[in-house]
Amino acid sequence: MAQGKLYGIGVGPGDPELVTIKALRLLREVPAIFAPCKAAGEPSLASRIVCQLDGTLGAKITNLVFPMSDDEAELDDAWQAAARAVAGKLDDGIDCAFIAEGDPFLFGSFIYLFEKLAADSGRRIEVIPGVSSITAAPARAGIPLVRGDERLAIVPAPSDRESIRRVLTDFESVVFMKINPVFDTLVGVLEEMALLDRATVVVKATTTEERVIRRLADLKGRKPGYFSIMLVRRER
């Protein structure tokens, strides 16, 4: 029997209308859809996005747990289990989709599944790119990201001041991810570099819970939440 094909599908940053026409067509065509969640029984954001678009898709979605953990062995166990679940369907000749918020290859949990499955030669895997929060956040904030010969860095916010300073010096635009653990340090360096008014935090871009925070001084001491990114555009 022929192997099924796996589609890794980006479903965009949150607004169901930011799903692509191709993603919606494939989600309707495949018999089985897998969605990542952080723990058993937790809702999947990717699943919520596609179900808002087409409620009939829910019936064929299976959640796979991709835990938030620093324990390499625990993570690897979870990715192996996810890969086995998907491989089982593919081996039965069933085409499958794995849905990822944003883009599958830009900080997507799909990457772990892809790396496990692509190691088996003969697997048919196609990746369908999606709208990333990296561009959705600037769109919602009305802040152009890069133009002409400008340079863009997309980095988990570093914990040391020197690395923050260096990336802000080397690049006209910087997108900081995972800003919560180092938020006060980040704001401190921005103040020293007179860049605080060039920084904007966007929380859950394009969702119903979206917030755009332009006066970071107001936030100092509090944290903007997990799904936040900070844009710093040095020159305009």
Added chain:
Amino acid sequence: MAQGKLYGIGVGPGDPELVTIKALRLLREVPAIFAPCKAAGEPSLASRIVCQLDGTLGAKITNLVFPMSDDEAELDDAWQAAARAVAGKLDDGIDCAFIAEGDPFLFGSFIYLFEKLAADSGRRIEVIPGVSSITAAPARAGIPLVRGDERLAIVPAPSDRESIRRVLTDFESVVFMKINPVFDTLVGVLEEMALLDRATVVVKATTTEERVIRRLADLKGRKPGYFSIMLVRRER
């Protein structure tokens, strides 16, 4: 009379199916669509994408010239002319779309128009993010861009060896744009750093002319063409 609203709409990297549902809905709703082209009479790639999706859209598209030039005064004249054309419609109360390949705020010509028009307070402008070739190229090449705590740089390829070396040292993943003018230098540095087999060139990702070039040594001395980007993923 109320001002019209301007939508800056990303229409994706080339495959008409990678247009979002929101983009298609808005393009059908607005009475007037503007599309960028490089010279009067030249075809617009953004226009081609949306017309392949819905042939009836062509009748309401007007091309605006955004020249490829190093002459600041010439560029500014062109952007002013484009802004006047769009502002004229908006002032007549007509909602307009400006379509941009990829994402409007990630190296998009829409940025120049946005900066001119947003300077007038009271303009209603909404930016609709799109799938960028920055994520479409890795999707097509089957190369994850960044995961976990990795860092990504998106830069016009520098002309000096030291800057190339530095960005490849500081970042796990680098996307080089505008690679043609410095292609041999770039390949030379990649060879020195033993990264040549980690580099992939993608030409016109997701279009019918797409090419994925995994053996860059084969290309040396030739150029991969204007709409090419190079992905270098240092660690896997």
